[in-house]
Amino acid sequence: MDFGGINPVILIASLMVASVPILLAALGELVTEKAGVLNLGVEGMMIMGAICGFITAVHSGSPVAGFVGGALGGAALSLVFAFVTQVLLANQVATGLALTLFGLGLSSLMGQNYNGIKPPLTGALLPATLREIPVVGPIVFGHDWMVYLSILVVAAVWWVLKATRLGLILRAVGESHEAAHALGYRVRLIRLGAIAFGGALAGLGGAYISLVRVPQWVDGITAGAGWIALAIVVFASWKPWRALIGAYLFGGITVLQLNLQAAGSRIPVEYLSMSPYLVTILVLVIMSSGRGRAALNAPAALGQNFHATR
DSSP, rough: BTTTTHHHHHHHHHHHTHHHHHHHHHHHHHHHHTOOOOOOOHHHHHHHHHHHHHHHHHHSSSSHHHHHEEEEEHHHHHHHHHHIIIIOOHHHHHHHHHHHHHHHHHHHHHOOOOOOOOOOOOOOOSSSHHSSSHHIIIISSSOOOHHHEEEEEHHHHHHHHHHSHHHHHHHHHHHHHHHHHTTTTTTTHHHHHHHHHHOOOOOOOHHHIIIIIOOSSTTTTTTTHHHHHHHHHHHTTTTTTHHHHHHHHHHHHHHHHHHHHTTTTTTTTHHHHHHHHHHHHHHHHHHHHHHHHGGGOOOOTTTTOOOOTO
């Protein structure tokens, strides 16, 4: 049943796909910030993952290899950030912004010869008989393996942070790096691992854009998805399952505005195109109100550099 030319089943199935890149990037940034590091270079890591994954998939003929290449590309760029902020002790905000600009420029250079090329197809994971079940089929069984992996990553990150010793150490470093250091934990090494993990997930999200969502390479293909991922971390109050809700919310708004355009809505196209970003700003304002309720859940040492001699 359609409503105003929009099929709700297709809308829900589409929003699950649209949310994958920002969900993966948000989860990576969430883990990074839980360790006390503020990396604003998510957009740069995502677009590096997009071009590295695209190049790898095109030359190997394997979308799986492309996703691995995207994760490695994002992780490699994140290690530049880690070296500058954790070894040279540079300002994290300025370094993250520079990382985004560097990633955008480098990806444009690397992708000059790949415009108009189609990557290998990433098909649906489950059999067609399951996908053809009315209503449930397209929503539950009609996706590629990366959609299901993104949900598994949410569960894994939640479990590690909540129920494992590694998660406890990571949260301790993010709350008080000096106390963690006094207990014998290697703060820089732990933060390095968190930064690399965040970069790998951001790169994986970027690769999903260029290999599945578009699928092709164009300059600026991420189109601000990294900044939305940063906003979702705040919206989620640094909690993985809330990040899933936030990603689905943004994905739903994105898909809805595209469907409204296709259905011939009288609302001007410009208003529809900017609606996801306006809603994101509105959500952040609401979450930040009431004496900063969202900020109360932020790691206490977020954005603070650590030096063992202090």
